[in-house]
Amino acid sequence: MTDVTVGPDENHATELRNKVVDKLKEDGTIVSPSVEAAMRKVPRHLAVPEASLDDAYSTYNAVVTQEDEHGNHTSSVSAPQIQAMQLEQADIRPGDDVLEIGTNGPNAAYIAELTGSTGQVTTVDIDPTPAARAQQFLDATGYTNVRVVVADGESGAPDHAPYDAIIVTAGAWDIPPAWTEQLKDGGRLVLPLRINGLTRTYGFVRQGDHLVATSAHVCGFVSVQGAGSHKQQVMQLPGDKGVTLHFDEGAPANPSLLEGVLDTPRAETWTGVTVGSREPIGTLQMYLATHVPTYCSMTIDPELSTGAIGPTGLGFSMVAVDGPNFGYIVVRRDPEKNNAEFGFHAYGPDGSGFAERLADIVRTWGKEHRNAPGPQIAVYPAATPDDRIPGDRIIDKKHSRISVSWPVA
Template sequence: MSHMTELPDENRATELRNKAVDQLREDGTVVSPRVEAALRQVPRHLAVPEAPLDDAYSTYNAVITQEDEHGNHTSSVSAPQIQAMQLEQADIHPGDHVLEIGTNGPNAAYIAELVGPDGQVTTVDIAPAPAERAERFLAETGYTGVNVVVADAENGVPEHAPYDAIMVTVGAWDIPPAWTDQLRDGGRLVVPLRINGLTRTYGFVRQADHLLATSTHVCGFVAMQGAGSHTQQTMQLPGDKGVTLHFDEGLPADPSLLDGVLDTDRAETWTGVTVANQEPIGTLQMYLAAHVPTYCSMSINPDLATGAIGPTNLGFSMVAIDGPDFGYIVVRRNPEKKNAEFGFHAFGPGGAGFAERLADIVRAWGTAHRDTSGPRIAVYPAGTPDDRITGDRIIGKKHSRISISWPTA
C-alpha cells in the first residue's frame, strides 16, 4: 500500500524537475544537451527532504540548510539556475576528473552524470554536516563512486589531483595556489570570486602559471569558511552614526581625513548616462569599482543618518573616497522613458571636482565599454612582477594578483 502513496510524489518531483530545466533552457542558462540531461536525471529533492518539493525545484532560489547563531547562511543547496550556470562554465567531459569545493550532494551528482563511469568526482567541505548530507544523498541516489572529503579546501584535495575541472560553490575572496597547481594545464576553474566587494562566478582556464577568465556571471553565494575566509572591514563614516562603510580590499590610509566631511556642501552632478530598467549593470559596477580611488560600499540606518546624505538605495550604494573627499552614486528614474540616469553626490573640500571626476568614469564606461562583454580578468600568483602582468588595473590579494583590463566596443 505504501508504494502507491509514494509514486505520485515521485511523479510530481519529475514534473517539477523538468519544468525547472525547461525554464533554464528558455532563459538561456542551459545550452548544452549534456548539462540538460544531467539536470533532468538527478532527483535533487532527496537532498533536502525537509523542504517542500516546490522549494527543492524552485528554479531561481536556494534552499538554506544551515545557519549560524547570527542567522547567517553557512550552507545551502544552490538554486538550479546557479548550478546549471556553473556546470556550463565548467565544460565537463566524459572521463574528466573533477573537484567540487563546498558540497551538498546534488551538484556532485550532476558532475558524476557528466563525467560518466570513466571519470572521477571528489567533493570536499570544511564542515562535517554538509559532507554527511551529501554522502547520504549520493548513497540514496546511487552515485556511490563520488569521493566525499571533510577538509579545508584552501589546500585543495591533493590525493585525487590533478583535475580537469575544479568547481567552487562557495564565495571566495582569493584563489589559493593549490587550486591552480592541482588543475591540469588547460583545465577549468569555476569560482564565485569577490573583487572589490562584487561577486561574479568566473570560468577560468589555466594557462601555465596563471588563470584567464573566459566567462562571467553575476551571482550570490554563501561565503567561504576556514583559512580562505575573508571578513569585510567596516567603519562608521566620521560624524554620522547612521552611515556604515564596507571595505573589501582594505580601509583608506587615513580615515580621519573624513572628519566633518558631511558638514561641507553637497555637490551633485549627473552623467547623462542612462540604462533601461531591465538592462544589467554588472559591468558598470565592475568598471566603477576598479577605476575610482578607494572603493567601498555603504549601508545606511535611516533612523540615525543626518539627512545630508541621500543615496538612492539605503542598503547598498557604491562609494569612492579620496583623502578628505567622499562621493557615492545616485540614480534618478524616468518612468516615461523606462530608464534611469546615473549621477553622483560628493562632499569634502574638493567635492564638486570629485563628483565630476566620478561622473567622467561612468561616461567613459558609457561611451567605450558598455557594449562589450565586460572586463578581461586574469589571476597570477602573488609574487608575479608587474612586467609579467598585462592589464589596466592590478588588485593585490594574499595569494594572487588579479589583473583587470577593459576591451573597447
Template sequence: MTELPDENRAAELRNKVVDQLKEDGTIVSPGVEAAMRKVPRHLAVPEASLDDAYSTYNAVITQKDEHGNHTSSVSAPQIQAMQLEQAGIRPGDNVLEIGTNGPNAAYLAELVGPSGQVTTVDIDPAPADRARRFLSETGYTNVNVVVADAEDGVAKFAPYDAIVVTLGAWDIPPAWIDQFGDEGRLIVPLRINGLTRTYGFIRQADHLIATSAYVCGFVAAQGAGSHRQQVMKLPGEEDITLRFDEGPPGDPSLLDNVLNSARAETWTGVTVASQEPIGSLQMYLAAQVPTFCFMSTNPEQTTGKIGPTGNSWSMVAIDGPHFAYTVVRRDAEKKTAEYGVHAFGPDATEFAERIADIFRTWSERLRGTDGPRIAVYPAGTPDDRITGDRIIDKKHSRISISWPTAWALLSMLLVIALPKGWGAELPAS
C-alpha cells in the same frame, strides 16, 4: 485538478526548471540538460517543499550560524547550470567540487560518466553528511566525499581536469592552481572589491585568465580561506556604515567631518532599464577609483547630509579627502533609472564630475560587453610582468583587471556574438 504523486510532480517541476534555463540561455549543452533533468535534487532537501527545491533562481538555505548568516545551501539550479556550462565537463573527467551538499556532485557524476571520478569536499561535516546520504540514496557511487579545509584542495585524487568551487572565495590558493592540469579548468566565484562573479579560468603560462564571468552570489568560504569585509563608520557619522572588501583608505582621518562640506550633485545621463545587467558597470567603477566600497545608512537616524539614494545601499568612491556615493532616480512609466553622484570634499564639484564621467565612459564604450579581462598571477609577481589597468593584491595572488581599448572592443564585437549575460537588477528601492 488531480494531485500528482510527489515523484511525478518532482519530475514535472524538474523539467520545468530545465525548460526555463534553456529558454533564458543558461543551459546550452545536451549533457548539462540531461543531468539536470535526471537528478532528483529535492531528495537532498527533504525539509523544503518541492516548489522551493525546484525554484529556478533561488537557493535552499540548509544551515545558518548563531548570527543568522548562511553557512551552507543548495544553490539555485540557474547558478549550478551556469557553473556546469562554464566547466565544460567531459565523460571520463576527474573533477573536484569544493563546497558540497549533494545535487551538484550528482550533476558532475552524470557528466563524467562511469569512466570518470568526482570528489566533493567541505570543511563542515554536516553538509558533507547530507551529501553522502543523498548520493548513496540516489546511487551515485563514484563520488568521493571528503571533510577537510579545501584551502589545500584534495591532493589525494589530483590532478583534476576541472575544479568547480561552489562557495564564495576572496582569493585563489596555490593548491587549487597546482591541482588542476595544464588543460584543466577552474570555476570559482571570486570576490573582487566586494563584487562576486563566477569565473571560468584556464592556465596561460605562469598565470590564469578568465574566459567567462557571470554575476552570482554564494555562501562565503570558511576556514583558512575566509575573509571578512572591513567595516567602519564614516568618521563623525555613526549612522553611516562603510564596507570595504580590499581594505579601507590609507588615512581614513582625511574623511573627518567630510559631510560638513557643501554637497555637489550631478546626474550622469546614464539610464538603465529594469532587469538590465549592470555587473560590468559596478566592476568598472570599482576598478577606476582609488578606494571603492559600499555604504549603508539608517534612514531613521541619519542627519539628512546623505540625500535619498533610492536604494538601501550605495556604491562609494573615496580619494583622499573626497567622498562620493551613487544615487538613482526612477522613471516608473519607462521602467528605467538614471544614475547620479553626490560628492563631498574640498573639490566636491570636480570629484562628482569625475565619478559621473566613469559612468558615461562605461555607457559609451563598455555597456553590453562581457566586462573586463581578469588575470590571476601568483603573489610576488613583479609589476612589469603583469599587464592591466588595475592590480588588486590579495594574500595568494595579484589580480589584473583590463578593459578593452576602443579598437579591441570594436574587433571583439565584430567577430563574436555576445552571449546572454546574467547580471544584477536595478538596486532595490
C-alpha cells in the same frame, strides 16, 4: 543511480524538475545536452527533505540548509540556475576527474552524471554536517563514484589531483595556489570570486602558471569558511552613526581625514548616461569598482542616520573615498522613458571636483565600454612582477594578483 520508488510525490517531483530545466533552457542558462540530461535526472529534492517540493525545485532560489547563531547562511543547496551556470562554465566531459569544493549532494551528482562511469568526482567540505548530508544523499541515489572528503578546501584535495576541472561552490575572496597547482594545464576552474566587493562566478582556464577568465556571470554565494575566509573591513562614516562603509580590499589609510566631511556642502553632478529598466549594469558596477579611488559600499540605518546622505539605496550603494573627499552614486528615474540616469553626490574640500571626476568615469564607460564584451580577467601568483602582468589595473590579494583589462567597444 539507483531507481527511486515512483509514487505521486515522485511523479510531481519529476514534473517540477522538468519545468526547471525547460525554464533554464528558455532563458539560455542551459545550452548543452549533457547538462540538460544531468539536471533532468538527479532527484535534488531528496537532498533537502525538510523543504517542500516547490522550494526544492525553485528555479532561481537556493535552499538554505544551515545557519550560524547570528542567522547568517553557512550552507545551502544552490539554486538550479546557479548550478547549471557553473556546470556549463566547467565544460565537464566523460572521463574527467573533477573536484568540487563546498558540498551538499546534488551538484556532485550532476558532475558524476557528466563525468560518467570512467570519470572520478571528489567533493570537499570543511563542515562535517553538509558533508554527511551529501554522503547520505549520494548513497541513497547510487552515485558510488563520488568521494566525500571533510577538509578545508583551501588546500584542494591533493590525494586525487590533478583535475580536469575544479568547481568552487562557496564565495571566495582569493584563489589559493592549490587550486591552480592541482588543475591540469588547460583545465577549468569555476568559482564565485569577489573583486572589490562584487561577486561573479568566473570560468577560468589554466595557462601555465596563471588563469585566464573565459566567462563571468553575476551571482551570490555563501562565503568560503576556513583559511580562505575574508571579512570586509567596516567603519562608520564620521559624522553619521547611521552610515556604515564596507571595504573589501582595504579601508583608507587615514580615515580621520573624513572628519567633518558631511559638514561641507553637498555637490551634485549628473552624467547624462541612462540605462533602460531591464538593461544589465554588471559591467558598469565592475568598471566603477576597478576605477574609482578607494572603492567601497555603503549601508544606511534610517533610524540612526542624520539624513545628510540621500537619496540613495539603503541596502547597497557604491562609494568612493579620496582623502578628505567622499562621494556616492545616485540614480534618478524617468517613468515616461522607462530609464534611469546615473549621477554622484560628493562632499569634502573638493566635493564638486570629485563628483565631476567620478561622473567622468561613468561617461567613459558609457562611451567606450558599454557595448564591449566586458572586462578581461587574469589571475597570476602573488610573486609575479608587474612587467609580466598585462592589463589596465592590478588588484593584489594574499595569494594572487588579478589583472583587469577593459576592451573598447
